[in-house]
Amino acid sequence: MITITINGKEIRLAKPTTVLKAAKEAGIKIPTLCYHELLRLYGGCRLCVVEVERIPKLQTACTLTTADGMVIRTESEAISKVRRGILEFLLINHPLDCPYCDKAGECELQDLVSKYGPDAGRYKEAKRKVPESHEDIIFTRNMERCVLCTRCVRMCESVQGVSALTITERGGRSKMEPFSPTSFNCEYCGNCLTVCPVGSILSRLYLHSYRPWQIDREAETVCPYCGVGCSLVVQVRGEEIKRVVPRIGVGLNNGLLCSRGRFGYEFIGSPERLKRPLIRTTPKKQSTVNSQHSTVTELFREASWDEALNLIADKLKEIKGIGFAGAQRYIEDLLGQGITANLISGLKHSEVIMVVGGDPTAVNPILGLSIRAAARSGAGIGIIGNAKGLLRTSRGKTLQIIPPAFKEAEILEYLLAEVYRIKGPRRENHALEQRIGKLSEKPPKTDVAGLGKLKDMLLGSGSVSIVLGMDVVQRTDGHRALFAIAGLTYLLEARLYLLSDRPNEQGLIDMGCLPDTLPGGRPLGISDFRRKFETEWKGTIPAKEGITLMEIIEAAKDKKIKAMYVMGENPVFNLPGGSYIKEALGSLDFLVIQDIFLSETAELADVVLPAFGWSEKDGTYTNLERRIQLLRKTVNNTSGMDDWRIISSVSNKMGYKIGYSGVEDIMKEISRVSPLYKDMTYSEIEKGKCLWPYNGEPLRGVISDIPLAEKKTHEYNGSLYLAPERVLFHSGTLSRRSPALRKIAPEPTLKIGVHHAEKLGLQEGDSVTVSTAWGSINVSVSIDNTIKDNKVLLSNNFEGKGVFSLLNFSIDKITKIPGTEGCEVTIKKL
C-alpha cells in the first residue's frame, strides 16, 4: 500500500501505477493527447505534465510511476502556461478547417483547445502544406491535421502487429505514412481510425456524409461475422447505418475490431435484401435445370405474410423433421462439456501456443491478435500448416511445420504418442488414457522438419494453449485429428480454443439445435431430462435421436425426408458437393428458406421468407468462449419479420400455441429450462460479464465409450491439390454484399506458391481454369510466397466461384462433419 497526494488529496494505492491512472481513479482530470490506454506509453505530447515535489523538472503524468509519499500538483500557473503553449504549437500547423473536417465534434484537439488552449496564436508563419491523400480505397490521410501523436503507428505496430504505418523523416519534417507508397497495404482493421485523435485518418465509407452529432441513435451490439462476438456500437441516421465503432472497455475486444466487423455493415442496407415473402410459381424440376440464369420473377411471385405462413403451416402439417458442431461435441464427449470454453484473453498469457488447421488472424481476427500479443511478449508459437497472419509478426520463437498433404492427423498422433511416452499418464480419464496408450504402442512414423522442436516446446512449458481451426477437422478422417488434439489437451493440461467462423454457433448448440441434445447440452436419451422439457412445453418429445445435416441431405436425396425448413443457411453453396446437394434439396416435396438474401439454396425453395438481419433484431449471442451478449436492434425493417415471430406464427397456425410477446419472454424460458443459462436475465447480460455455466450448474460429464478411429488412406499422386482458404476480408453471404469489403478484396483468387506458379508459367493476375473431378471455375491467380507445399487455395466467399463447388460431398462417419480436405486439381492458364 502506498500513499500519494494529488492536489492536496491523499490517495491510497494498492500497488504503484502511473500518476495519470492514479489521478483518473481519484477523479482528477489531467489532459492527454498522445496517451491512449490501449497503447504503449509515449510521452510525446507533453500535455499531461505535472509538478512533483522534489523533482525539479515537470514530469509527464502518463509515464511517471507513483512512489510512496509522492506529492503531485496537476494544476498551476506554470503547468497551464506549458499546456497553452503546446496547444498553440499544435495549432500552428493544424489547419482550422473544422467546418470541413469529419472529426469535428469528436476531435480531441478541438476539446483540448477549448478547455486549455490560448485565445489566439502569436505566430503568423505559414502552416505545413501537404495535400490530402485519397489514394487508399478505405482511408483518407490528411497530414496537415496530424499532430504526430503516433497513436496510429503504435496501434498498427504493437497491438495489431502489422506495422503498416510509420513516421518518416524527423523533427519538424516528420510525417505519418503507410509503408506502401499509395494504399495502406494492411489488414484494414481500421484500428488506427479509433485512436486518431484528430481528422488525420478518416474512413471513406462515410466521408462528409454526416456529423457525429447528427446520429439519431446508437446501440451496443455484437458483430455478425464470426464466433468471437466482438462488441461494437452501431450508429444510425434515419434507417441507415452510418458507422460501426468499437468502444474501449466494452466487450472482449476492448476497442479493437477487424475489417469485417468495422467495414462490413453495409450488407444490411443492400438493395438485394429480400423484402416480401415469395412463393414458387415455376415447377421445381424445370428451374433446377437452368437455375444459373433464373431470376426472382421467373421463379417466384410475391405473397403476403399471411398467405406464405398459411401455406407453410398447411404443407408441414401434411408432411411431418440442424447445424453441425461435431468438432466441439466430439471433444466435449472426451473431455467434458465446456472444455473448449476458454477466455480469449487467456491466450495472451500462454507461454506456448500451438496453432493447427487454420489462420486464426483470418478466421477469428480478434482472437488472432491475442496470439500475436503473446508472440510479442515472448511466447513460443508452433504452427502446423499455413497461418500467414502469424508469420507476419513472427519473432524468433515462431515455428512453422508444413505437413505433407493429408498427413496432419498423423503428425498430431505422433505428437500425442511422444508426449504420452515422455510425460506418462495423468490418471484422471481412464477411457481416454487407454485409447491414447493403444495409439502410442504403434505411433506413426514421420520425419517432418521441426516436429521435434515443437514437441520440446510443448513439453517444456506449463502453460500451453492449443488453437484448432476447422481445416484439419472438416475431413473424412477429421476425428483422428480431433482425438489427437483432445489427447494433447488432456495430457498437457492445455487450454483449447476452437476457431469458429459462424456467429452464435455456440448459442445454437446451447439451445439444443443438435440431433441428440436438449437445451443446455442435456442428452436426449435420458428420460428425466426429457420429462423436464415435456412439462415446460406441454407435449411429448420423441426419444429417438435425429440426424445431422449431412445425413439429412443424404436422406432428402433418398426421399426419406420430404420437407425441409432452412433458416439463415445456404447449404448449396456452403457445403462441399454443391451439385449433389442441389439435387438432394431439389427432390424435396417442400422447402422453406428463411433468409435475408435470395441464396443459391433459396432458388430451390417453395416458399422464401424475408427475415430480419443483424442490427434489425434483438436477442442474445453466445460466443466461442461461452460469453453471452446482447444483440440490439438499431435499424427498423418494415418488410421482414423477426425469426422468432415467424416460427411462432407457423406453429400457431399448425395448432401449437406459442405465446411469446418479445425476446425477453424467450430469454425467461431459456433461463428456466437451460441449466447453463439458469436465472440469467437481460439486465445481467447487459453488464457484460455473463459466461455460462451461469449460477454454477453442473456440466455434462465425459463418455466412456469412445468410438474407434477409422484409418483412411488418401490416394494422392503428389501433384497439386486444392484446399479451402479462409480469408480475412470475407466470410461469404454478408461480406460479399458489403461494398467496402468488396473494394478491399473484390474477387476470389487462387493462391499458389512461388515454385508451382513458376512451373506452370503463371504470373500474378493471370486467369486460369481450376478443374477437379467435380467441377471447374475460372479465377485469377495470386502468388503467395508463404505457401511452400503443393497446396493451392481458394476461398468459398464469392458467388459462383466457391471452392466447395469443386469438392466432393463427403462426410466423417464419426463426427458427421462434412469433409472439405480438398482434392487433386488441374490448373490451366487461359
Next chain:
Amino acid sequence: MKTEKNDIKIKVCMGPGGIATGGADVIKVFKDDLASANIKAKIGKGCSLHKVGCFGLCARDVLVDVIVGKNKTTYQYVKPDMVPRIVKEHLIENNPVSEWTVGDDYYSFYNKQIKVVLSEFSEVDPEDIDTYTAVGGYEATKKVLTKFTPEKTIAIIKKSGIRGRGGAGFPTGVKWEICRKVESDQKFIICNADEGDPGAFMDRAVIEGNPHSVIEGMIIGAYAIGATKGYVYVRAEYPLAVERLTIAIKQARGKNLLGENILGTKFNFDVRLKLGAGAFVCGEETALIASIEGQRGMPRAKPPFPVHSGLWGKPTVINNVETLANVPYIIRKGADWFSSFGTEKSKGTKVFALTGKVKNTGLIEVPMGILLREIIYDIGGGIEGGKAFKAVQTGGPSGGCIPAELVDINVDYESLAKVGSIVGSGGMVVLDDTDCMVSIAKFFLEFTQAESCGKCVPCRVGTKRLLEILDRITAGKGREGDIELLEDLGNDIKLSSLCGLGQTAPNPILSTIKYFRHEYEAHIKEQKCPAKVCKDLIEYGILEEFCKGCGACLRVCPSKAITGEKKKPHIISVDVCIKCGACFDVCKFKAVKKE
C-alpha cells in the same frame, strides 16, 4: 652497441587535426626518405616512426616530434615536401631545421594544462596494445580484478569525485553504485561515443589517440556494476575511431582482457561496437539505447532511468568516453591524486576543444576551476588578429555564451551554470567583435532544429518557431516584441521538452539575449547588425579616397556588381551585389566598406 641514431623516434600527430592537414602523407614521405637514407634497417629497433594521438595544438598541425637520444625537437606546420630536408639536415647531419621548429609560444600552450586523459597520447600507438601496457595500461584492470571488490572499486571512483564528462555532470561513482545495487540477471555498460556537438572532437581524439584507456574504463566499470556485456556506441562518421576501436577490442581479447575468465579471474566481459547512423539525438542516453535495440533513435521519458531499466529493460550504465578514459588513471594513481585537481565540487581535469578566434586552437586538458582568462589568453594565446574578445560559447548547442566581462570566472560545472552556460561535453568557441550574437544563436538553432527527433511537441514545433523568429530578425524583419516572445517561447520549451536536446535547445538564444540584448534590439529596431555579419542588414560600398582602382575587387566579384576604370575609384552597384564579401576580403587598401 648503441649509436645515437639508434635512438631516433619520430612521432607524427595523427589526431583529428593531424589527419586533416595531411599527417598520413607526412608519414609516408618520412618512411620513403628514411628508407632511401638507409635508416630503414633500424626502424622498429632503435629508430621508430610512430603515429600518435592528438598533440593538442591543432592550429599548428602537422606537428612532428623528432627525438634523437634525449633531445626532442618539435616541428610545426609540417608538409610532406618539408620532410626530406628534416631527414637530411636533422637526422643525417644532426642539425635541426630551426626555422621550422616551434617557438616559445608553443610551450605556453602546454604550461597551464594538466594532462590525465591525454597524458599518454605521445607515448601510445593507438593500434598497438603493447605500447599502452608499456606505459602502465591495464594495470588498473589487473588491480581491480584481483585485489578490489566491486564495492571497493565504486568507493574509489566515488571518492575521486569524478562527474560525467558528457555534459550533465552526474557523479559517476553514484551512478555505478545505484546500478550495482539493482538486482538483475543481466546488466550492461555502454560507452557513449556519439559525439555530435558542432566543433567538439574530444571523444574522437581520445578514442583515436588511446582507445585502450576507454576499453579499460569499461572493463573496470563493468566489474564494478556487475555487467558482462558492453557496447561502444560510436558515430559512423568517425571511421578512424571505429577502426582503432575494432583493433583495440581484438587485441584486448587476444590478451584475455576481454572475454571469459579475464586475467584468470571469474569475471567475464566483452564489448561490442554499435555504429550510430548520424542522429545527434542518439547521444541522449535513452535514444541511444533505443538505437542499439534496433528501434528508431528517439528518447523516452525518465524515470525509469537506464540504471534501473536500460538496454533491453536491463540495468545499464552509460558513461561518456572521457569519463571512462579517466577511470584507469584514478585506479592507478588513486582517488586522492585525482581529486587534488579541480574545485570542491568539480574534481579532476576536463578536455576542451578550444576553437574560434583564439590564436592557439586545439585540444586542451585543464584542471577544473581554471580561470576562463587563463584558457583564452595563456593557453589560447589571446584573440587572433588583434581583435577584441567578445564572448565564449561553451557546451555547444545546449550551452550558452559567456560575455567578455565575465572572463574571470572559474571553468567548472557550478560556475558556468551560474552564468547561464554549461561545461557540456567540452566545446569552447571563442568569439570576437566580428561575430554577431544573433547569428551565433541562429547557427545553433539551425542545428538543434534539424536534429530534433520530432517526438515531443515543444521541441519539434518550438525549435522551428525559434528559428523562424531568428531568421526574421537577422533578415531585418524583426518585430517589436520578438525578444520577449523568444524568451517566453524558450522558457516554455525548456520547461516542457522531453529530453535534454529540447530542454537545452533555447540556451544559446536565452544567454545571448541575457548578455547581448542590445544586439537583438539593434537588429529589430534599427535594422542594423552591429558586427556586420547579417547579410540583409549590411551594404558594401567603396571608399573613393582609399580606392586605387587596382581592379582586384572587380575581378573577384562573382555577380559583376563592381564597375570602374583602371586606376580610378570603382563603384559597387547595390542592386546587383549579393553581399558575398569577396571584395571586402580581397582589398589591400581597406577601401571596401561594410555598413
